[in-house]
Amino acid sequence: MTDKTHENLDRLLQTGGVKLGRPQCDRLGWLVGQYGAPTLDLSESPRAGVIILREPLSGAAAELFYRSLTPGCTVVIPASENPGFDFLKSKLTEFGTVGPSGADGPHEMWWGGIGWSKFLTAADASTVRPRIVSCYPRGDATAAFALRHSLERFDLPCHIEPIDTQLDDRVLCFEKAEFMLRMWSKYREPLLFVETDATFREAPLLPSFLGCDVALHKWNRWEMSARTLYLGRTERAEMLLRTWQRLAASYPAIWEGYLLDQAWSLTSSQVPLDTVWLPRSYHALKGDLGAMRATILHSEQTTTLDLGPDPGFAGIARAARRAGRTGPRDAFMIMTSKAENGTGIAVILRDVSASDAGAVAATVEAVTGAYAADCGGYGRLELTLCAWQDDVGAAREAAAHARYRILEIAPGQRIANDFFVAHASDDAVMTARHLFP
Known part of the structure; x- marks a missing residue:
């Protein structure tokens, strides 16, 4: 531009x-x-x-x-x-x-x-070509044959290798994330990970043409899938990858798509992560009506058994993820300061759906501006937007679990530049009264 x-x-x-x-x-x-x-x-x-x-x-x-x-x-x-x-x-x-x-x-x-027709057509002219990476449990010599064969006609760089895994028949989330980190350190091109059961029908140039940090597909428009995952060569993409790897290492029993969801939410709240939500042609499944027009075809049947949890899982996140935003339990934005005090403060903006959009936006700007002007000694601000009272309860519970100071505000409420300083002073008075009654 x-x-x-x-x-x-x-x-x-x-x-x-x-x-x-x-x-x-x-x-x-x-x-x-x-x-x-x-x-x-x-x-x-x-x-x-x-x-x-x-x-x-x-x-x-x-x-x-x-x-x-x-x-x-x-x-x-x-x-x-x-x-x-x-x-x-x-x-x-x-x-x-x-x-x-x-x-x-x-x-x-x-x-x-x-x-997507306009972008899919234009992507053919992309000069940036991703490196295709994939891994599979050691011992299955035929696992990647179809994938390698499908890549031959597109002249794309690739790295497909067997790795040591805890289970003989699958790669666990933390093993996949660690493999991706090795590939990130080894190569300089953007990375496009696919499962080894995948085959390519077209050259997968859409994400690199769009020049994003990360690209993935949302199964059912809300369940993030790690079966096709693109990472551009940016610091923000690396931040997402490392966050996902840490979560996977800490919670190895949790479904990989949910851990990727949480890594995306956390990273997006801290940096301007440029995300592309890939079309179904980049995540087509065997048996899909549109499988013949697929760019990437996975051999899974049309089922959520391996792609996501039971239908009642994480209901609070569904509406938000369908709309490409964070939910009420997740912080919409996280800001940090240089304050030596490591305490955090959670600001909950309630009644968002019932309020004028301009008032909501102005309040968000006022809160972030006040924190940037004077953090009041709080080392971390987490701002959460809540549409309904149930959302407020979930946000309060999450903030209390992190032992944050909690403030609840409404759209249109006046937020002065000394907003955080004033509340820090209130905290100091309350502490003094507790220590010296």
């Missing part, structure tokens, strides 16, 4: 009161280069270009807006952490998200549109 385009885009965002971090602006600028000029005006839906949506649409308005879109349009939601946007998101094809980046970019940005 040229300096002039950057300047014009910054001016448009400032006019609309939209606050984004630089990585989010970079993604937005890339989309402008692909689709055409951006607009904040919904009075006349363009046939092409980038539509920046600042307020949620519901009911008939969302339906009419959706019907007006064409494959030449893409929709960008700059404050997509707000669940008020979930209904419209459910009607669109989800392309990706870019996480918040502290006070400089305190919102999550979501982008989507009408189908």
Whole structure:
């Protein structure tokens, strides 16, 4: 993106009161280069270009807006952490998200549109080619034969090896994550991991063409699958990988997709992780209706037995993950300070669904700005958005478990620059009264 385009885009965002971090602006600028000029005006839906949506649409308005879109349009939601946007998101094809980046970019940005056809066609011209990596239990000499054979006609670099595993018939999550870390250190290309039961029907160039940090597929639109996982050569991608490896090593009995989900949530809350949610063609299963059009075909049958948990698992995360955002039990944003005091503070923003989107966004900006101005001695801030009272209870429980100071606020509440200093003073008074009654 040229300096002039950057300047014009910054001016448009400032006019609309939209606050984004630089990585989010970079993604937005890339989309402008692909689709055409951006607009904040919904009075006349363009046939092409980038539509920046600042307020949620519901009911008939969302339906009419959706019907007006064409494959030449893409929709960008700059404050997509707000669940008020979930209904419209459910009607669109989800392309990706870019996480918040502290006070400089305190919102999550979501982008989507009408189908993947435009990107799938353009990806064929990508000059960046990923290294395909895979591993399997030592002793099964034929495990990777079909995978190797399918890669031969695409001239892609690959590394497929047998590894020592605890079980003879499968690779456990921590073993897969440790293998990926070795590959990360050994090679310089972006990495695309697939299970050895996979075969390639087309060259898998979409993630590298999009230039993201990480790309994966959500089974049933909410269960993250580790069967196809792309990592770009970025510090943020490495942070996700190392977080996943630590979680897998600490909880080896937990399903790998859930651990990847938690690693994504934690990483996205701390850095502006640029995530692409891969289309089903990159995670097609044997027996799928669309298997003939697959880029990557896995030999699993159409079942969630090996892809995810039972239907009642992690219900609190489903709606959020379907909308590409963190849920109420997870911190939407984590900020740290240089304060020597290691205590943390959890700020819970309640009644998000029942409040004006602008008020919610302004409150998020006020909280992060106040913490950046003066942390009040708190070494860590975790900001959580809650739509309903049940969500507040879950967030409180999680914060209490971490022994954080808990503050509950409402959208539109005045947040002064000394917000955290004042509460730290209150804590000091309460402690003194406890010690010297």
